[in-house]
Amino acid sequence: MNAIVTGGAGFIGSHITERLVKEGYSVSVIDALNTGDKKNLNSIANKIKFLKGNSSSISKLGKADVVFHEGIYSSSPMYRNNNALVGKAIFEFISVLNYCVKNKCKLVFASSSSIYNGYPPPHNEEMVPKIKDFYTEARYSMERLAELFSQMYGLEYCGLRYFSVYxxxxxxxxxxxxxxxxxxxxxxxxxxxxxxxxxxxxxDLVNVADVVAANLLASKSKENGIFNVGTGxxxxxxxxxxxxxxxxxxxxxxxxxxxxxxxxVDVVHADTKKSLDKLGFSAKxxxxxxxxxxxxxxxxxxxxxxxx
Ligand SMILES: NC(=O)c1ccc[n+]([C@@H]2O[C@H](COP(=O)([O-])OP(=O)(O)OC[C@H]3O[C@@H](n4cnc5c(N)ncnc54)[C@H](O)[C@@H]3O)[C@@H](O)[C@H]2O)c1
Missing domain, CATH: 3.90.25.10 (UDP-galactose 4-epimerase, domain 1)
Structure with missing residues:
Protein backbone atom coordinates (compact mmCIF):
# COMPACT_ATOMS: atom_id res chain seq x y z
CA MET A 1 0.00 0.00 0.00
CA ASN A 2 1.20 3.50 -0.86
CA ALA A 3 0.27 6.26 1.55
CA ILE A 4 0.73 10.03 1.49
CA VAL A 5 0.84 12.07 4.68
CA THR A 6 0.48 15.83 4.24
CA GLY A 7 1.93 17.67 7.23
CA GLY A 8 3.88 14.49 7.98
CA ALA A 9 6.76 16.35 9.65
CA GLY A 10 4.42 17.73 12.29
CA PHE A 11 3.45 16.39 15.69
CA ILE A 12 0.56 14.10 14.72
CA GLY A 13 1.66 13.60 11.10
CA SER A 14 5.09 12.26 12.10
CA HIS A 15 3.46 9.74 14.45
CA ILE A 16 1.08 8.61 11.67
CA THR A 17 4.02 8.31 9.25
CA GLU A 18 6.10 6.29 11.71
CA ARG A 19 3.23 3.86 12.32
CA LEU A 20 2.53 3.45 8.59
CA VAL A 21 6.19 2.60 7.96
CA LYS A 22 6.04 0.04 10.80
CA GLU A 23 2.94 -1.49 9.19
CA GLY A 24 4.83 -1.91 5.90
CA TYR A 25 3.31 0.97 3.90
CA SER A 26 5.39 2.83 1.39
CA VAL A 27 5.03 6.42 2.61
CA SER A 28 5.50 9.83 1.02
CA VAL A 29 5.35 12.99 3.09
CA ILE A 30 4.69 16.53 1.92
CA ASP A 31 5.18 19.31 4.45
CA ALA A 32 5.72 23.07 4.20
CA LEU A 33 7.86 22.91 7.37
CA ASN A 34 6.35 25.92 9.11
CA THR A 35 5.38 24.35 12.46
CA GLY A 36 6.76 20.95 11.46
CA ASP A 37 10.39 19.84 11.57
CA LYS A 38 12.17 17.17 9.53
CA LYS A 39 13.85 15.93 12.70
CA ASN A 40 10.44 14.52 13.74
CA LEU A 41 11.01 11.95 10.99
CA ASN A 42 14.63 11.13 11.90
CA SER A 43 13.91 7.54 12.96
CA ILE A 44 12.47 6.69 9.53
CA ALA A 45 14.17 9.27 7.29
CA ASN A 46 15.72 6.69 4.98
CA LYS A 47 12.47 4.74 4.64
CA ILE A 48 10.19 7.49 3.31
CA LYS A 49 10.03 9.94 0.43
CA PHE A 50 9.94 13.57 1.62
CA LEU A 51 8.94 16.66 -0.33
CA LYS A 52 9.03 20.16 1.08
CA GLY A 53 5.94 21.97 -0.17
CA ASN A 54 2.32 22.89 0.33
CA SER A 55 -0.42 20.27 0.44
CA SER A 56 -1.69 21.66 -2.88
CA SER A 57 1.39 20.10 -4.55
CA ILE A 58 0.27 16.60 -3.55
CA SER A 59 0.14 15.34 -7.15
CA LYS A 60 3.95 15.69 -7.36
CA LEU A 61 4.16 12.63 -5.12
CA GLY A 62 2.71 10.14 -7.63
CA LYS A 63 -0.08 7.64 -7.05
CA ALA A 64 -1.22 6.57 -3.57
CA ASP A 65 -3.91 4.26 -2.19
CA VAL A 66 -4.64 6.41 0.85
CA VAL A 67 -4.02 10.01 1.90
CA PHE A 68 -3.79 11.31 5.47
CA HIS A 69 -4.24 15.08 5.37
CA GLU A 70 -2.75 16.89 8.38
CA GLY A 71 -0.97 19.68 6.49
CA ILE A 72 -2.72 22.95 7.15
CA TYR A 73 -1.85 25.68 9.66
CA SER A 74 -2.75 23.85 12.83
CA SER A 75 -3.99 26.28 15.46
CA SER A 76 -6.76 28.81 15.91
CA PRO A 77 -4.56 31.83 16.89
CA MET A 78 -2.69 31.53 13.57
CA TYR A 79 -5.97 32.18 11.75
CA ARG A 80 -6.84 35.10 14.03
CA ASN A 81 -3.46 36.65 13.20
CA ASN A 82 -3.93 36.04 9.47
CA ASN A 83 -7.51 35.26 8.43
CA ALA A 84 -6.45 34.73 4.79
CA LEU A 85 -5.28 31.30 6.02
CA VAL A 86 -8.95 30.22 5.87
CA GLY A 87 -8.84 30.55 2.08
CA LYS A 88 -5.43 28.86 1.88
CA ALA A 89 -6.62 25.82 3.89
CA ILE A 90 -9.71 25.41 1.69
CA PHE A 91 -7.85 26.00 -1.58
CA GLU A 92 -5.20 23.42 -0.71
CA PHE A 93 -7.82 20.95 0.49
CA ILE A 94 -9.55 21.14 -2.91
CA SER A 95 -6.27 20.03 -4.52
CA VAL A 96 -6.15 17.09 -2.08
CA LEU A 97 -9.79 16.20 -2.82
CA ASN A 98 -9.23 16.32 -6.59
CA TYR A 99 -6.10 14.19 -6.18
CA CYS A 100 -8.06 11.55 -4.21
CA VAL A 101 -10.91 11.43 -6.75
CA LYS A 102 -8.47 11.18 -9.67
CA ASN A 103 -6.44 8.41 -8.03
CA LYS A 104 -9.45 6.68 -6.41
CA CYS A 105 -7.84 6.77 -3.00
CA LYS A 106 -9.34 6.98 0.43
CA LEU A 107 -8.96 10.29 2.25
CA VAL A 108 -8.59 10.57 6.01
CA PHE A 109 -8.30 14.19 7.14
CA ALA A 110 -7.88 16.07 10.38
CA SER A 111 -10.76 18.18 11.60
CA SER A 112 -11.17 19.62 15.08
CA SER A 113 -13.30 19.50 18.19
CA SER A 114 -13.16 23.31 18.33
CA ILE A 115 -16.02 23.07 15.83
CA TYR A 116 -18.26 22.35 18.88
CA ASN A 117 -17.59 25.74 20.48
CA GLY A 118 -20.87 27.08 21.90
CA TYR A 119 -22.46 23.69 22.64
CA PRO A 120 -22.67 22.11 26.09
CA PRO A 121 -20.89 18.75 26.47
CA PRO A 122 -20.83 15.92 25.57
CA HIS A 123 -20.20 16.81 21.93
CA ASN A 124 -21.60 14.59 19.22
CA GLU A 125 -21.28 14.64 15.44
CA GLU A 126 -24.96 15.55 14.93
CA MET A 127 -24.46 19.03 16.43
CA VAL A 128 -24.48 21.61 13.62
CA PRO A 129 -21.40 23.81 14.12
CA LYS A 130 -21.94 27.42 15.17
CA ILE A 131 -19.04 29.22 13.59
CA LYS A 132 -17.15 31.19 16.23
CA ASP A 133 -13.66 31.34 14.82
CA PHE A 134 -11.74 31.61 11.52
CA TYR A 135 -10.07 28.24 12.09
CA THR A 136 -13.46 26.60 12.69
CA GLU A 137 -14.79 28.07 9.45
CA ALA A 138 -11.88 26.47 7.57
CA ARG A 139 -12.54 23.14 9.28
CA TYR A 140 -16.28 23.14 8.65
CA SER A 141 -15.82 24.14 5.00
CA MET A 142 -13.38 21.26 4.58
CA GLU A 143 -15.88 18.82 6.07
CA ARG A 144 -18.66 20.08 3.77
CA LEU A 145 -16.41 19.92 0.72
CA ALA A 146 -15.48 16.31 1.49
CA GLU A 147 -19.17 15.44 1.66
CA LEU A 148 -19.82 17.27 -1.61
CA PHE A 149 -16.96 15.45 -3.37
CA SER A 150 -18.37 12.20 -2.02
CA GLN A 151 -21.85 12.94 -3.42
CA MET A 152 -20.59 14.27 -6.76
CA TYR A 153 -17.62 12.00 -7.48
CA GLY A 154 -17.83 9.07 -5.07
CA LEU A 155 -14.94 10.16 -2.84
CA GLU A 156 -14.41 7.84 0.14
CA TYR A 157 -13.43 9.84 3.20
CA CYS A 158 -13.33 10.08 6.96
CA GLY A 159 -12.93 13.46 8.66
CA LEU A 160 -11.61 13.05 12.18
CA ARG A 161 -12.48 15.68 14.76
CA TYR A 162 -9.45 15.45 17.02
CA PHE A 163 -10.01 16.62 20.57
CA SER A 164 -7.03 17.95 22.58
CA VAL A 165 -4.09 15.87 21.37
CA TYR A 166 -1.04 15.56 23.61
CA ASP A 204 -10.76 16.03 26.40
CA LEU A 205 -7.09 15.02 26.33
CA VAL A 206 -6.36 12.27 23.82
CA ASN A 207 -2.93 10.74 23.42
CA VAL A 208 -1.27 10.98 20.01
CA ALA A 209 -0.92 7.16 19.86
CA ASP A 210 -4.70 6.87 20.10
CA VAL A 211 -5.10 9.47 17.35
CA VAL A 212 -2.80 7.40 15.14
CA ALA A 213 -4.90 4.30 15.86
CA ALA A 214 -8.06 6.20 14.87
CA ASN A 215 -6.43 7.25 11.59
CA LEU A 216 -5.49 3.66 10.76
CA LEU A 217 -8.99 2.38 11.56
CA ALA A 218 -10.57 5.14 9.48
CA SER A 219 -8.31 4.39 6.52
CA LYS A 220 -9.42 0.75 6.48
CA SER A 221 -13.09 1.42 7.17
CA LYS A 222 -15.86 1.39 4.57
CA GLU A 223 -17.55 4.26 6.45
CA ASN A 224 -17.79 7.78 5.04
CA GLY A 225 -18.30 10.77 7.29
CA ILE A 226 -17.19 12.75 10.30
CA PHE A 227 -16.03 11.10 13.54
CA ASN A 228 -14.93 12.29 16.96
CA VAL A 229 -11.47 11.27 18.16
CA GLY A 230 -11.52 11.84 21.89
CA THR A 231 -11.68 9.85 25.10
CA GLY A 232 -15.10 10.80 26.49
CA VAL A 265 -13.41 27.39 23.72
CA ASP A 266 -14.56 26.73 27.27
CA VAL A 267 -15.10 22.99 27.18
CA VAL A 268 -14.59 20.12 24.76
CA HIS A 269 -15.67 16.65 25.73
CA ALA A 270 -16.29 13.92 23.14
CA ASP A 271 -19.30 11.74 22.75
CA THR A 272 -17.44 8.63 21.58
CA LYS A 273 -20.39 6.47 20.48
CA LYS A 274 -20.30 7.04 16.72
CA SER A 275 -16.56 6.43 16.33
CA LEU A 276 -16.82 3.29 18.47
CA ASP A 277 -19.86 1.93 16.59
CA LYS A 278 -18.69 2.81 13.07
CA LEU A 279 -14.87 2.73 13.22
CA GLY A 280 -14.32 0.48 16.23
CA PHE A 281 -12.25 3.26 17.80
CA SER A 282 -11.87 3.82 21.51
CA ALA A 283 -8.98 5.61 23.20
CA LYS A 284 -6.76 3.22 25.16
N1 LIG B 1 -2.95 18.85 18.10
C1 LIG B 1 -4.27 18.97 18.32
O1 LIG B 1 -4.73 18.97 19.48
C2 LIG B 1 -5.22 19.08 17.17
C3 LIG B 1 -6.59 19.17 17.45
C4 LIG B 1 -7.47 19.28 16.39
C5 LIG B 1 -7.01 19.27 15.09
N2 LIG B 1 -5.68 19.21 14.85
C6 LIG B 1 -5.22 19.20 13.44
O2 LIG B 1 -4.39 18.09 13.23
C7 LIG B 1 -3.42 18.39 12.22
C8 LIG B 1 -2.03 18.12 12.76
O3 LIG B 1 -1.81 19.01 13.86
P1 LIG B 1 -0.54 18.94 14.78
O4 LIG B 1 -1.00 19.11 16.16
O5 LIG B 1 0.30 17.77 14.41
O6 LIG B 1 0.19 20.30 14.37
P2 LIG B 1 1.55 20.56 13.58
O7 LIG B 1 1.61 22.03 13.42
O8 LIG B 1 2.68 19.89 14.25
O9 LIG B 1 1.28 19.83 12.20
C9 LIG B 1 0.90 20.48 11.01
C10 LIG B 1 1.95 20.14 9.99
O10 LIG B 1 1.51 20.62 8.72
C11 LIG B 1 2.54 21.41 8.14
N3 LIG B 1 1.85 22.39 7.32
C12 LIG B 1 1.20 23.51 7.72
N4 LIG B 1 0.64 24.13 6.65
C13 LIG B 1 0.93 23.36 5.58
C14 LIG B 1 0.62 23.45 4.21
N5 LIG B 1 -0.12 24.46 3.74
N6 LIG B 1 1.06 22.50 3.37
C15 LIG B 1 1.81 21.46 3.87
N7 LIG B 1 2.15 21.33 5.14
C16 LIG B 1 1.70 22.27 5.99
C17 LIG B 1 3.33 21.97 9.29
O11 LIG B 1 4.65 22.33 8.93
C18 LIG B 1 3.28 20.81 10.27
O12 LIG B 1 4.32 19.89 10.01
C19 LIG B 1 -3.62 19.85 11.85
O13 LIG B 1 -4.39 19.91 10.68
C20 LIG B 1 -4.38 20.40 13.04
O14 LIG B 1 -5.16 21.51 12.73
C21 LIG B 1 -4.78 19.11 15.85
Whole structure:
Protein backbone atom coordinates (compact mmCIF):
# COMPACT_ATOMS: atom_id res chain seq x y z
CA MET A 1 0.00 0.00 0.00
CA ASN A 2 1.20 3.50 -0.86
CA ALA A 3 0.27 6.26 1.55
CA ILE A 4 0.73 10.03 1.49
CA VAL A 5 0.84 12.07 4.68
CA THR A 6 0.48 15.83 4.24
CA GLY A 7 1.93 17.67 7.23
CA GLY A 8 3.88 14.49 7.98
CA ALA A 9 6.76 16.35 9.65
CA GLY A 10 4.42 17.73 12.29
CA PHE A 11 3.45 16.39 15.69
CA ILE A 12 0.56 14.10 14.72
CA GLY A 13 1.66 13.60 11.10
CA SER A 14 5.09 12.26 12.10
CA HIS A 15 3.46 9.74 14.45
CA ILE A 16 1.08 8.61 11.67
CA THR A 17 4.02 8.31 9.25
CA GLU A 18 6.10 6.29 11.71
CA ARG A 19 3.23 3.86 12.32
CA LEU A 20 2.53 3.45 8.59
CA VAL A 21 6.19 2.60 7.96
CA LYS A 22 6.04 0.04 10.80
CA GLU A 23 2.94 -1.49 9.19
CA GLY A 24 4.83 -1.91 5.90
CA TYR A 25 3.31 0.97 3.90
CA SER A 26 5.39 2.83 1.39
CA VAL A 27 5.03 6.42 2.61
CA SER A 28 5.50 9.83 1.02
CA VAL A 29 5.35 12.99 3.09
CA ILE A 30 4.69 16.53 1.92
CA ASP A 31 5.18 19.31 4.45
CA ALA A 32 5.72 23.07 4.20
CA LEU A 33 7.86 22.91 7.37
CA ASN A 34 6.35 25.92 9.11
CA THR A 35 5.38 24.35 12.46
CA GLY A 36 6.76 20.95 11.46
CA ASP A 37 10.39 19.84 11.57
CA LYS A 38 12.17 17.17 9.53
CA LYS A 39 13.85 15.93 12.70
CA ASN A 40 10.44 14.52 13.74
CA LEU A 41 11.01 11.95 10.99
CA ASN A 42 14.63 11.13 11.90
CA SER A 43 13.91 7.54 12.96
CA ILE A 44 12.47 6.69 9.53
CA ALA A 45 14.17 9.27 7.29
CA ASN A 46 15.72 6.69 4.98
CA LYS A 47 12.47 4.74 4.64
CA ILE A 48 10.19 7.49 3.31
CA LYS A 49 10.03 9.94 0.43
CA PHE A 50 9.94 13.57 1.62
CA LEU A 51 8.94 16.66 -0.33
CA LYS A 52 9.03 20.16 1.08
CA GLY A 53 5.94 21.97 -0.17
CA ASN A 54 2.32 22.89 0.33
CA SER A 55 -0.42 20.27 0.44
CA SER A 56 -1.69 21.66 -2.88
CA SER A 57 1.39 20.10 -4.55
CA ILE A 58 0.27 16.60 -3.55
CA SER A 59 0.14 15.34 -7.15
CA LYS A 60 3.95 15.69 -7.36
CA LEU A 61 4.16 12.63 -5.12
CA GLY A 62 2.71 10.14 -7.63
CA LYS A 63 -0.08 7.64 -7.05
CA ALA A 64 -1.22 6.57 -3.57
CA ASP A 65 -3.91 4.26 -2.19
CA VAL A 66 -4.64 6.41 0.85
CA VAL A 67 -4.02 10.01 1.90
CA PHE A 68 -3.79 11.31 5.47
CA HIS A 69 -4.24 15.08 5.37
CA GLU A 70 -2.75 16.89 8.38
CA GLY A 71 -0.97 19.68 6.49
CA ILE A 72 -2.72 22.95 7.15
CA TYR A 73 -1.85 25.68 9.66
CA SER A 74 -2.75 23.85 12.83
CA SER A 75 -3.99 26.28 15.46
CA SER A 76 -6.76 28.81 15.91
CA PRO A 77 -4.56 31.83 16.89
CA MET A 78 -2.69 31.53 13.57
CA TYR A 79 -5.97 32.18 11.75
CA ARG A 80 -6.84 35.10 14.03
CA ASN A 81 -3.46 36.65 13.20
CA ASN A 82 -3.93 36.04 9.47
CA ASN A 83 -7.51 35.26 8.43
CA ALA A 84 -6.45 34.73 4.79
CA LEU A 85 -5.28 31.30 6.02
CA VAL A 86 -8.95 30.22 5.87
CA GLY A 87 -8.84 30.55 2.08
CA LYS A 88 -5.43 28.86 1.88
CA ALA A 89 -6.62 25.82 3.89
CA ILE A 90 -9.71 25.41 1.69
CA PHE A 91 -7.85 26.00 -1.58
CA GLU A 92 -5.20 23.42 -0.71
CA PHE A 93 -7.82 20.95 0.49
CA ILE A 94 -9.55 21.14 -2.91
CA SER A 95 -6.27 20.03 -4.52
CA VAL A 96 -6.15 17.09 -2.08
CA LEU A 97 -9.79 16.20 -2.82
CA ASN A 98 -9.23 16.32 -6.59
CA TYR A 99 -6.10 14.19 -6.18
CA CYS A 100 -8.06 11.55 -4.21
CA VAL A 101 -10.91 11.43 -6.75
CA LYS A 102 -8.47 11.18 -9.67
CA ASN A 103 -6.44 8.41 -8.03
CA LYS A 104 -9.45 6.68 -6.41
CA CYS A 105 -7.84 6.77 -3.00
CA LYS A 106 -9.34 6.98 0.43
CA LEU A 107 -8.96 10.29 2.25
CA VAL A 108 -8.59 10.57 6.01
CA PHE A 109 -8.30 14.19 7.14
CA ALA A 110 -7.88 16.07 10.38
CA SER A 111 -10.76 18.18 11.60
CA SER A 112 -11.17 19.62 15.08
CA SER A 113 -13.30 19.50 18.19
CA SER A 114 -13.16 23.31 18.33
CA ILE A 115 -16.02 23.07 15.83
CA TYR A 116 -18.26 22.35 18.88
CA ASN A 117 -17.59 25.74 20.48
CA GLY A 118 -20.87 27.08 21.90
CA TYR A 119 -22.46 23.69 22.64
CA PRO A 120 -22.67 22.11 26.09
CA PRO A 121 -20.89 18.75 26.47
CA PRO A 122 -20.83 15.92 25.57
CA HIS A 123 -20.20 16.81 21.93
CA ASN A 124 -21.60 14.59 19.22
CA GLU A 125 -21.28 14.64 15.44
CA GLU A 126 -24.96 15.55 14.93
CA MET A 127 -24.46 19.03 16.43
CA VAL A 128 -24.48 21.61 13.62
CA PRO A 129 -21.40 23.81 14.12
CA LYS A 130 -21.94 27.42 15.17
CA ILE A 131 -19.04 29.22 13.59
CA LYS A 132 -17.15 31.19 16.23
CA ASP A 133 -13.66 31.34 14.82
CA PHE A 134 -11.74 31.61 11.52
CA TYR A 135 -10.07 28.24 12.09
CA THR A 136 -13.46 26.60 12.69
CA GLU A 137 -14.79 28.07 9.45
CA ALA A 138 -11.88 26.47 7.57
CA ARG A 139 -12.54 23.14 9.28
CA TYR A 140 -16.28 23.14 8.65
CA SER A 141 -15.82 24.14 5.00
CA MET A 142 -13.38 21.26 4.58
CA GLU A 143 -15.88 18.82 6.07
CA ARG A 144 -18.66 20.08 3.77
CA LEU A 145 -16.41 19.92 0.72
CA ALA A 146 -15.48 16.31 1.49
CA GLU A 147 -19.17 15.44 1.66
CA LEU A 148 -19.82 17.27 -1.61
CA PHE A 149 -16.96 15.45 -3.37
CA SER A 150 -18.37 12.20 -2.02
CA GLN A 151 -21.85 12.94 -3.42
CA MET A 152 -20.59 14.27 -6.76
CA TYR A 153 -17.62 12.00 -7.48
CA GLY A 154 -17.83 9.07 -5.07
CA LEU A 155 -14.94 10.16 -2.84
CA GLU A 156 -14.41 7.84 0.14
CA TYR A 157 -13.43 9.84 3.20
CA CYS A 158 -13.33 10.08 6.96
CA GLY A 159 -12.93 13.46 8.66
CA LEU A 160 -11.61 13.05 12.18
CA ARG A 161 -12.48 15.68 14.76
CA TYR A 162 -9.45 15.45 17.02
CA PHE A 163 -10.01 16.62 20.57
CA SER A 164 -7.03 17.95 22.58
CA VAL A 165 -4.09 15.87 21.37
CA TYR A 166 -1.04 15.56 23.61
CA UNK A 167 2.19 13.57 23.56
CA UNK A 168 5.84 13.67 22.56
CA UNK A 169 7.38 15.59 19.63
CA UNK A 170 5.39 18.78 20.04
CA UNK A 171 8.35 21.09 20.57
CA UNK A 172 8.36 22.57 17.05
CA UNK A 173 4.78 23.82 17.65
CA UNK A 174 6.14 26.06 20.45
CA UNK A 175 3.34 28.25 21.93
CA UNK A 176 0.75 26.35 19.86
CA UNK A 177 1.52 23.08 21.65
CA UNK A 178 -0.99 21.29 23.89
CA UNK A 179 -1.45 22.33 27.51
CA UNK A 180 0.20 19.09 28.71
CA UNK A 181 3.42 19.86 26.83
CA UNK A 182 3.39 23.48 27.96
CA UNK A 183 2.96 22.50 31.62
CA UNK A 184 5.80 19.96 31.36
CA UNK A 185 8.10 22.50 29.64
CA UNK A 186 7.45 25.14 32.32
CA UNK A 187 8.08 22.54 35.02
CA UNK A 188 11.36 21.40 33.46
CA UNK A 189 12.55 25.01 33.06
CA UNK A 190 11.25 26.09 36.49
CA UNK A 191 9.32 28.93 34.88
CA UNK A 192 5.88 30.38 35.51
CA UNK A 193 2.89 28.99 33.60
CA UNK A 194 0.34 31.60 32.53
CA UNK A 195 -3.29 30.44 32.57
CA UNK A 196 -6.12 32.28 30.83
CA UNK A 197 -8.92 32.71 33.35
CA UNK A 198 -9.35 30.59 36.47
CA UNK A 199 -8.19 27.28 34.96
CA UNK A 200 -11.65 25.66 34.97
CA UNK A 201 -11.80 25.37 31.17
CA UNK A 202 -11.98 21.68 30.23
CA UNK A 203 -10.30 19.63 27.52
CA ASP A 204 -10.76 16.03 26.40
CA LEU A 205 -7.09 15.02 26.33
CA VAL A 206 -6.36 12.27 23.82
CA ASN A 207 -2.93 10.74 23.42
CA VAL A 208 -1.27 10.98 20.01
CA ALA A 209 -0.92 7.16 19.86
CA ASP A 210 -4.70 6.87 20.10
CA VAL A 211 -5.10 9.47 17.35
CA VAL A 212 -2.80 7.40 15.14
CA ALA A 213 -4.90 4.30 15.86
CA ALA A 214 -8.06 6.20 14.87
CA ASN A 215 -6.43 7.25 11.59
CA LEU A 216 -5.49 3.66 10.76
CA LEU A 217 -8.99 2.38 11.56
CA ALA A 218 -10.57 5.14 9.48
CA SER A 219 -8.31 4.39 6.52
CA LYS A 220 -9.42 0.75 6.48
CA SER A 221 -13.09 1.42 7.17
CA LYS A 222 -15.86 1.39 4.57
CA GLU A 223 -17.55 4.26 6.45
CA ASN A 224 -17.79 7.78 5.04
CA GLY A 225 -18.30 10.77 7.29
CA ILE A 226 -17.19 12.75 10.30
CA PHE A 227 -16.03 11.10 13.54
CA ASN A 228 -14.93 12.29 16.96
CA VAL A 229 -11.47 11.27 18.16
CA GLY A 230 -11.52 11.84 21.89
CA THR A 231 -11.68 9.85 25.10
CA GLY A 232 -15.10 10.80 26.49
CA UNK A 233 -13.47 12.24 29.63
CA UNK A 234 -12.45 15.86 30.13
CA UNK A 235 -10.11 17.54 32.60
CA UNK A 236 -9.90 21.17 33.66
CA UNK A 237 -6.56 22.95 33.21
CA UNK A 238 -6.27 22.91 37.02
CA UNK A 239 -6.78 19.11 37.05
CA UNK A 240 -4.24 18.73 34.26
CA UNK A 241 -1.62 20.78 36.11
CA UNK A 242 -2.17 18.64 39.21
CA UNK A 243 -1.71 15.48 37.16
CA UNK A 244 1.56 16.72 35.65
CA UNK A 245 2.78 17.86 39.09
CA UNK A 246 2.06 14.38 40.49
CA UNK A 247 3.93 12.66 37.65
CA UNK A 248 6.89 15.10 37.83
CA UNK A 249 6.96 15.13 41.61
CA UNK A 250 7.57 18.86 41.48
CA UNK A 251 5.49 22.03 41.99
CA UNK A 252 4.86 24.30 39.00
CA UNK A 253 4.49 28.07 39.41
CA UNK A 254 1.28 29.41 37.87
CA UNK A 255 -0.20 32.84 37.20
CA UNK A 256 -3.85 33.41 36.26
CA UNK A 257 -4.60 36.33 33.93
CA UNK A 258 -7.82 37.63 32.43
CA UNK A 259 -8.60 35.71 29.26
CA UNK A 260 -7.79 38.04 26.34
CA UNK A 261 -9.45 35.82 23.70
CA UNK A 262 -12.93 36.38 22.32
CA UNK A 263 -15.04 33.26 21.60
CA UNK A 264 -12.61 31.12 23.60
CA VAL A 265 -13.41 27.39 23.72
CA ASP A 266 -14.56 26.73 27.27
CA VAL A 267 -15.10 22.99 27.18
CA VAL A 268 -14.59 20.12 24.76
CA HIS A 269 -15.67 16.65 25.73
CA ALA A 270 -16.29 13.92 23.14
CA ASP A 271 -19.30 11.74 22.75
CA THR A 272 -17.44 8.63 21.58
CA LYS A 273 -20.39 6.47 20.48
CA LYS A 274 -20.30 7.04 16.72
CA SER A 275 -16.56 6.43 16.33
CA LEU A 276 -16.82 3.29 18.47
CA ASP A 277 -19.86 1.93 16.59
CA LYS A 278 -18.69 2.81 13.07
CA LEU A 279 -14.87 2.73 13.22
CA GLY A 280 -14.32 0.48 16.23
CA PHE A 281 -12.25 3.26 17.80
CA SER A 282 -11.87 3.82 21.51
CA ALA A 283 -8.98 5.61 23.20
CA LYS A 284 -6.76 3.22 25.16
CA UNK A 285 -3.94 5.26 26.71
CA UNK A 286 -4.33 6.08 30.39
CA UNK A 287 -3.72 9.81 30.95
CA UNK A 288 -1.12 9.36 33.71
CA UNK A 289 0.86 6.88 31.58
CA UNK A 290 0.59 9.27 28.60
CA UNK A 291 1.87 12.20 30.66
CA UNK A 292 4.76 10.10 31.98
CA UNK A 293 5.78 9.04 28.49
CA UNK A 294 5.66 12.64 27.24
CA UNK A 295 7.67 13.81 30.27
CA UNK A 296 10.38 11.18 29.67
CA UNK A 297 10.66 12.35 26.08
CA UNK A 298 10.85 16.08 26.92
CA UNK A 299 13.39 15.43 29.68
CA UNK A 300 15.66 13.93 27.01
CA UNK A 301 15.65 17.04 24.79
CA UNK A 302 18.84 19.11 24.53
CA UNK A 303 16.70 22.26 24.56
CA UNK A 304 13.25 22.44 26.15
CA UNK A 305 11.05 25.07 24.41
CA UNK A 306 11.05 28.31 26.40
CA UNK A 307 7.83 30.03 25.34
CA UNK A 308 6.38 33.41 26.47
N1 LIG B 1 -2.95 18.85 18.10
C1 LIG B 1 -4.27 18.97 18.32
O1 LIG B 1 -4.73 18.97 19.48
C2 LIG B 1 -5.22 19.08 17.17
C3 LIG B 1 -6.59 19.17 17.45
C4 LIG B 1 -7.47 19.28 16.39
C5 LIG B 1 -7.01 19.27 15.09
N2 LIG B 1 -5.68 19.21 14.85
C6 LIG B 1 -5.22 19.20 13.44
O2 LIG B 1 -4.39 18.09 13.23
C7 LIG B 1 -3.42 18.39 12.22
C8 LIG B 1 -2.03 18.12 12.76
O3 LIG B 1 -1.81 19.01 13.86
P1 LIG B 1 -0.54 18.94 14.78
O4 LIG B 1 -1.00 19.11 16.16
O5 LIG B 1 0.30 17.77 14.41
O6 LIG B 1 0.19 20.30 14.37
P2 LIG B 1 1.55 20.56 13.58
O7 LIG B 1 1.61 22.03 13.42
O8 LIG B 1 2.68 19.89 14.25
O9 LIG B 1 1.28 19.83 12.20
C9 LIG B 1 0.90 20.48 11.01
C10 LIG B 1 1.95 20.14 9.99
O10 LIG B 1 1.51 20.62 8.72
C11 LIG B 1 2.54 21.41 8.14
N3 LIG B 1 1.85 22.39 7.32
C12 LIG B 1 1.20 23.51 7.72
N4 LIG B 1 0.64 24.13 6.65
C13 LIG B 1 0.93 23.36 5.58
C14 LIG B 1 0.62 23.45 4.21
N5 LIG B 1 -0.12 24.46 3.74
N6 LIG B 1 1.06 22.50 3.37
C15 LIG B 1 1.81 21.46 3.87
N7 LIG B 1 2.15 21.33 5.14
C16 LIG B 1 1.70 22.27 5.99
C17 LIG B 1 3.33 21.97 9.29
O11 LIG B 1 4.65 22.33 8.93
C18 LIG B 1 3.28 20.81 10.27
O12 LIG B 1 4.32 19.89 10.01
C19 LIG B 1 -3.62 19.85 11.85
O13 LIG B 1 -4.39 19.91 10.68
C20 LIG B 1 -4.38 20.40 13.04
O14 LIG B 1 -5.16 21.51 12.73
C21 LIG B 1 -4.78 19.11 15.85
Missing amino acids: GDREESKKEFANMVSQIIWKGLLDKELVIYGDGTQRR VSYSFNDTIEKVVNVMGKKIKTKNIENPLKNY INIDDGIKEALDYYKGLKKVPDIF
